[in-house]
Amino acid sequence: MSMRIFIPRDAGAVAVGADDVALAFEQTAAKRGVAIEIVRTGSRGLYWLEPMVELATPQGRIAFGPVTTAEVPALLDAMAGNGQHALRLGVTDEIPWLKRQTRLTFARCGVIDPRSVDDYRAHGGYRGLERALTLTSDQILADVTTSGLRGRGGAGFPTGIKWKTVAQTSADRKYIVCNADEGDSGTFADRMIMEGDPLVVIEGMTIAGITVGATKGYIYIRSEYPHAVEAMNAAIVAARRAGLLGKRIGGSVHEFDLEVRVGAGAYVCGEETSLLESLEGRRGIVRAKPPLPAHKGLFGRPTVINNVLSFAAIPFILDNGAKAYSDFGMGRSRGTMPIQLAGNIKYGGLFETAFGITLGELIDDIGGGTFTGRPVRAVQVGGPLGAYFPRALFDTPFDYEAFAARDGLIGHAGVVVFDDSVDMAKQARFAMEFCAVESCGKCTPCRIGSTRGVETINKIINGERVAQNLAVVEDLCNTMKFGSLCALGGFTPYPVMSALKHFREDFGPAPARLQAAE
C-alpha cells in the first residue's frame, strides 16, 4: 500500500523549503521503488515547524518538522518503519499549540487538498450551501445576523446588517466582492485560507450571492500573493466543474459565478471604496460615503463587500447554526478570530480562538516570547494602522470594544512582536512614511498630514525643539484622525500616538535607553 504524505504548498511553507522537500520525497521514493502519494495541502499554521510533513496512519496523521531535504531519506525510512525520528511531533491534532485552538474557519486548512471538491465535501464542505439552498433569503439573513459575525477585515461592522441592506435594495444587477487585499503587515490569514481552503471562501460568497440576489462575484487579491491567486483560480475551476458555480448551482435555480482580479501594489485598495474603484479599472481613490457600497457599490450597483475571513466564516454558521458560532466569544465580539502571531516571535503562526483571550496569553504563553530571546517591548496589533501596546497593557482581551477602549484596534488580528532593541520613534516615523507613500491623495489630512508628520518626527529625533514638535505631532494626529476620509489617514495616528504615549522616552535626541544598550 502506498504511503500518503502531506506537504504544504502554502507560500509560507514554500518560503522555507516545502517545494524542495516535496521534490526530495518524490525522488528518494522513486529511487527506492517505494510507493508514495504526495498531497499538497495548505499550512496548519505552525510556521516555526514548517516545512511540516504529515503521514497518514491508522492512528491519524503524524507530523514531522521542520523538515530539510537532507533529512528526507531518513524520514522515509522512519515512515516506512516504526515511525521514530528526531523530528517526529506526534499525532498532528494532539500538538498542544493546535489542540488549544478552536478552528471553525480554519478547520480544513492544512488538512485537505485545496483543489479537490471531493476532499472539501468529505470534510464537511458545501453542507452550509446545501442548507442555504433550502432556506429563504430572510432565513439566511436571520442566521447570519444572530451569529453575531462582524466584518473580519477590521471595521467589525455586523455582516448580517450589510447583507440585509443589499438584499432589500432593488437593482438590475448586484455584486458580491471579496476583499483579499490583505496588505497589513503581520497578517496572513487571508492568504492561508485562500491557499489552503479556497473553497470555503467560494462557498461563503455563493451563499452571499443567493441571499442577496447577486449572480456575479469578484475576488480582489493583491499582486503580492501570486500563490493565493493561483490557488483561488484553480478552486474556481474545480467548483465550476462540479456544478457549484455557474448556472443552476447544485441543481437549484440559482446562478452565481466568480472571477479573480489582481491588485497592483496599492495598499489603500484594501479600503473598500478604493477597492471598488480599482475593480472598475480606475485609480484606487477613496470614495466619500454615503452612498454606502450596499446601496451603490461596484459599477453603481448594490454590493456586498466583505473580507475573506468574513465569507469563510459563513459556511460554518449555515451548517451548524448561528448559535454554534455565537456561543464562542465575549461581549459583542462573537465567534472565533484567526489571530496571526508574527514578527520577532518564537512560535509564530495562525491561532484561531474565541474572542476574549488576552494579549499576554497570546504573546507569552502561546507565542513563547521573542525569537531573539530578548524581552518583548512592544506589540503592534492590527497592522500598520494599529496601536503599539506595551507590556503594561497585556491584560487587554482580544475583543473589538476592549481594544478600542485602550486606544487600539484589533483590525485584521495581526500581532507583530518587537523586542527591546526597537526604537519607537523610528516606528512612529515609519507609520507616517507609509501613510505618505500609500495615501490616495484625495483628502488633505492624510495627504499632507502624513508628510508633515514625517518631517516633524525627524525634527524630534534630531532633538530640535522636542516639546513643541511633539505638540505639533499630536495636533497633526488629531487632524488626521477626525478629518480623513478613510482609515488610512484616520488610523495612522494609532501607531504614532500609542508610541508617543507608551514609549515617550524614545522621542528625543538619541534615546538614552538604546545608548545604554550599546
Add this chain to the structure above:
Amino acid sequence: MTSGYEPWDEARGAEIIAEHSGLEGATLVILHALQEAFGYVPEPAIPMVAQALSLSRAEVHGVFTFYHDFRKQPAGRHVLKLCRAEACQAAGGDALAARAEAKLGISLGNTTADDRVTLEPIYCLGLCATAPSAMLDGRVVGRLDETRIDALVAEAQR
C-alpha cells in the same frame, strides 16, 4: 527575467488589449497583461488601451501611474524584492536590507548599472511568521539571515 519578455510590438500589444477589453473594468487587467508580456508597460500602449476602452489617455495614464506595480521601463534581469514592513522590521529586516544594498551598491528602488538586478522594497508578502522575507523573480524566501541574503544577492547577480 527580462530576457524572457517579448520586445514591444504594436500588433502584439493590440492583440493583448483586444483579448481583455470586453471585461468589466478591464484597465488593470490589460496593464497587467501587457507588463507580463513585455516586462513593462510600453508608452505607446497607453493610447491604445484608452481607445479600446473608450477612455481618455489621461485616465489610462492616471491608472498606470497610481499603482506601484506597473513599470515605465524594463526591470533588471532579476528582481529582488525585500519585505520592509513591520513584521520583517521586527525580525531584523532593516540590517538585512542595508546589507543587500551595500552588496549590490544600489539603494532600494534601483537597478544595478549592468542591468542585472533590480532591488525593490515590498510592503508585506504575508510571510510574517517566517520573517524576514523576500521574493526573487516570483520565488518566495523566508527566515532570512545574513547567509541567506548573501546567497540570494549572489544568485540575483548571476
